[in-house]
Amino acid sequence: MKQGARGSAEAGDRSPVAAVRVPAQPRAVDVDRERGIVSGAVRGEHTHSEQPLPRPRSAVQRSSVRGQILDALRTALVTGELRPGEVYSGPGLGERFGVSATPVREAMQQLALEGAVEVVPNRGFRVVERGTRELAELAEVRALIEVPVMLRLARSVPAERWAELWPLAEATVRAAASGCRATYAESDRAFHRALLALAGNEQLVQIAEDLHRRAQWPLVGRAAGRGRGRGELVADAAEHMALLEALIARDVDVVRVLVGEHFAGAV
Structure with missing residues (x-):
């Protein structure tokens, strides 16, 4: 968005995504001067060639602004609002969110x-461009990490512990039915995180979630057409339910097949 171009800003306001504003926020340049930081404009961050980014759906509150902006940007990555290959500046995005850069x-x-x-x-900042090869590599690494853990847990975790995860599996089904990729991505990670947390290895959970999050970013070019639609999300969520049923039944053979298919379908 061109800085100071009211017409462009008004065009952004007509976006279906709700406006986001933090009350009584000082201008970016004022905040940066107070902190001794050179502002984006002085540093040479150009915004004139940026594509307008739809405004986030949820309001950003005064507290933990950075964390809320990070969550909003992650959502924008998953939905494709932050487009691969595009460059976005701090001032440009700050204007969209109604906060300083x-x-x-x-x-x-x-x-x-x-x-x-x-x-x-x-x-x-330029959004990284990804292709199907990287997605396949991520799926392979996730399988190498998660499949052995899931098979070990299938033999040791009692049925009642697995049953406690039903609400998370059902949440993925509801999210898939909504067709919202961002909502499904969050619920999908929550389900896998809860499964792996039963191993009691925090480092494992963090590494697996990082890989999972990266696997959810959109592809670029022709590969972008392979973005997961509602039908694929619903099928993916159904696998969560089937996997949980097999874990409760302690059917290790079925668990092995389901987990393998689940990662194969992620490519």
């Missing part, structure tokens, strides 16, 4: 550490 840059730096974006000097 500083928490946006902080959130983007975290996404850079996660591999979702890369820093473009004097411009901002």
Whole structure:
């Protein structure tokens, strides 16, 4: 969005995504000067060539602005609102969220550490472009980590512990039926996180979730047409239910087949 172009801003306001504003927020340049940070405009972050980003659906509250911006940006990645290959600046995104550029840059730096974006000097952050090969590699690594753990847990965890996870499995079914990729992505991670948490290895859970989150980012180019539609989400959620039933029954052979198919379908 071109800075100071009212017409462009008004066009963004007509987006189906609700406006996000933090009350009584100072201008980005004021906040940056107070903190001794050179603002985006001075640093040379150009926003004139950016594609407008739809406003996030939920309101950003005063507390934990950076965390809420990070969550909103992660959602925008999953839905494709942050488009692969596009460059976004701190000031440009800050204007969309109604906050200073500083928490946006902080959130983007975290996404850079996660591999979702890369820093473009004097411009901002470019969303990383991914293809089917990377998706297949992520699925392979996830399978190498999660399948052995799931088979071990299938032999040792009592049925009542597995039964406690029914609400999470059912939540994935509801999310899939809604067709909202962001909602499904969150519920999908929550289900897998709860399964692996029964292993009692926090490092395992964190590594697996990082891989899972990266696997949910959109593809680029021709591969982008392979984005998962509602039917695929529903099928994926149904596998969660079937897997949980097999775990409760301690049917290790079925668990092995289901987990293998689940990761194969993620490609």
